[in-house]
Amino acid sequence: MSFCQTVKGELCRKTLKKECCQQAFLYAVLRLSRSFLWDGTIVTTENRGAAQKIARDLAGVCGAFVSISADYRYVKDHPLVYTVFIEDTEEKEELARRFSLQNEGIASSFLAKECCVQAFLKGAFLAFGQVTDPEKEYHLEMGAPGDVCAGEMCRLLEKAGFFFKISNRKRFPILYLKDSEQIADFLTYLGAAKAAMQIMDIKVLKTVRNQLNRQVNCETANLKKTTFAAADQMRCIRYLEAHGGLSALGKELETLARLRLENEDASLRELAAMLDPPVSYSAVNRRLKKIIEMAVQKGAKLR
Numbered sequence: 001m002s003f004c005q006t007v008k009g010e011l012c013r014k015t016l017k018k019e020c021c022q023q024a025f026l027y028a029v030l031r032l033s034r035s036f037l038w039d040g041t042i043v044t045t046e047n048r049g050a051a052q053k054i055a056r057d058l059a060g061v062c063g064a065f066v067s068i069s070a071d072y073r074y075v076k077d078h079p080l081v082y083t084v085f086i087e088d089t090e091e092k093e094e095l096a097r098r099f100s101l102q103n104e105g106i107a108s109s110f111l112a113k114e115c116c117v118q119a120f121l122k123g124a125f126l127a128f129g130q131v132t133d134p135e136k137e138y139h140l141e142m143g144a145p146g147d148v149c150a151g152e153m154c155r156l157l158e159k160a161g162f163f164f165k166i167s168n169r170k171r172f173p174i175l176y177l178k179d180s181e182q183i184a185d186f187l188t189y190l191g192a193a194k195a196a197m198q199i200m201d202i203k204v205l206k207t208v209r210n211q212l213n214r215q216v217n218c219e220t221a222n223l224k225k226t227t228f229a230a231a232d233q234m235r236c237i238r239y240l241e242a243h244g245g246l247s248a249l250g251k252e253l254e255t256l257a258r259l260r261l262e263n264e265d266a267s268l269r270e271l272a273a274m275l276d277p278p279v280s281y282s283a284v285n286r287r288l289k290k291i292i293e294m295a296v297q298k299g300a301k302l303r
C-alpha cells in the first residue's frame, strides 16, 4: 500500500464527533470540488476508504443520495479509481444552496471554531490531497478549484501554522509543502499521528545514511575545506529568501538555491546531476559558495 493510502486510511478511521465539524468536513469536500456544480461529480480518488467516508457522511448528515462508481483507468497496473457523485439535479442544487456554493470563496460561517477549521482541512486533504512516500521525496499537496479558494486556504493554513506555497497544474492551483517537519506537523494536526511519526523516523534514517556518505566523501582533507554543510547552505538560502528573495541571485544561482531547498539531503554530486542541463560537481560547489558569500554579505550568520 502506498504511503498516501496509509495516511488516508488512518484519517478515515477517526470519526468527527461534533456536528459543526461534520458540516465543515463536508463543506470542504463540496466547496473544493472542481466539478460538483458542473456535473455532480464530487471527487475522483484512488482511495476507497476516502470515497466511502465522503459518501457515507454526505448521506448521513445531509440525507443526500450519493453514488460511488469504481473504474479501471486505461493504464496498465493502475489501481481502481472511485468516483463519488450525485446524480439527481434537484438534490445537487439543494446541497449547493445549503453550503452556499455559488459564492466563490470559502465561507467563514462554516469555520467559526478551531475544531471546524481542522475538520475542513481534513476534508480538503482526504478528498483532494496527496502525500508522496517520504523515502522518495518530501511532498504534500492539496488541489483547489480556483485562485480565490487557493488564496483563502493558504491564509487559513497559515493561521494554523502551516506555510504552503501555490503552483499551477493543468490550469488549477495546487497548494504544497516540501518541508519534512511541516508535512509531519500537518499530518499530526489532521489526525494522522502515526504516519507523521513514520516521516520523522525516515528522516532520521536518511540523516544517518547521509552522514555516513558524507564521511566517505570527505576523506580527502582538501575536499573537506571546500564542502559547506548542507545545513549552512539551507540557512543561507532561507536567509536570502527572507531578505529580498531568491530572484535577486540571478537565474543560475536561483535555480540551484531552489533545488537545494527541495533536496535537503542530496549531495553536491546529486544536485549537479539534477540540474537541467546537468553541470559538474565543482560548478555546483562554486555556485553554492557564491550563494553563501552573498548571504553572509547580507548579514546571514554561519554556525
Ligand SMILES: [Zn+2]
Binding pocket: 018, 019, 020, 021, 022, 024, 113, 114, 115, 116, 117, 119
Ligand atoms: Zn467543530
